[in-house]
Amino acid sequence: MSIIAFSIAKIYSDSALNDENTFEETEKKFDKINNNDGIFEYKSDGFYLKQNKTREYIKWIEIESVIYFDYHILKNVNSTGIEISTSHKIYKIHNNDERSMGIEKFENELNKNINKNELYDSEVLSDGSSKTPLYIKSKI
Known part of the structure; x- marks a missing residue:
C-alpha cells in the first residue's frame, strides 16, 4: 500500500x-x-589537496582531526567549510566558491577511509557560530 x-x-x-x-x-x-572531486584527488592511502596554486599530499593516517565550521562573519554573512589538521599543518577550506568544490565527496571519503567510532556534538559559540568535529584521532 x-x-x-x-x-x-x-x-x-x-x-x-x-x-x-x-x-x-x-x-x-x-x-x-556528491561525485565531484573538486579540489581533492583521491589515492588509496590519502589524497592531494589543491589550494592556492599548491598541491599537497595528505595521508589518511596523518589526519588528527577534521572539523566542520559555520562562522558568522557579519549579520547575514556566513562562512562554512572544513578544517583538516595533521601533525604538520592545518588546512582550512571554505565552502563558498568554486575553489572549494568537493567538500561533500571529501566527507564521504573520510567516512570510508577513517574508522570513525564516535559522533560529536557541535560547539555553539556566543555569536551563533558553530564547530562540529567530524573526526578526532584517538590518543591510544
Missing part, C-alpha cells in the same frame, strides 16, 4: 513541478555534487 501511495505522490508532484524541480533532476544535482 505504501509503495502505491509513494508512486502516486511522485507522479503527482513531478507533474506539478517544472523540469528543473522533478525528483530525477534533484537526484541528478545531488549525485553531481
Whole structure:
C-alpha cells in the first residue's frame, strides 16, 4: 500500500513541478555534487589537496582531526567549510566558491577511509557560530 501511495505522490508532484524541480533532476544535482572531486584527488592511502596554486599530499593516517565550521562573519554573512589538521599543518577550506568544490565527496571519503567510532556534538559559540568535529584521532 505504501509503495502505491509513494508512486502516486511522485507522479503527482513531478507533474506539478517544472523540469528543473522533478525528483530525477534533484537526484541528478545531488549525485553531481556528491561525485565531484573538486579540489581533492583521491589515492588509496590519502589524497592531494589543491589550494592556492599548491598541491599537497595528505595521508589518511596523518589526519588528527577534521572539523566542520559555520562562522558568522557579519549579520547575514556566513562562512562554512572544513578544517583538516595533521601533525604538520592545518588546512582550512571554505565552502563558498568554486575553489572549494568537493567538500561533500571529501566527507564521504573520510567516512570510508577513517574508522570513525564516535559522533560529536557541535560547539555553539556566543555569536551563533558553530564547530562540529567530524573526526578526532584517538590518543591510544
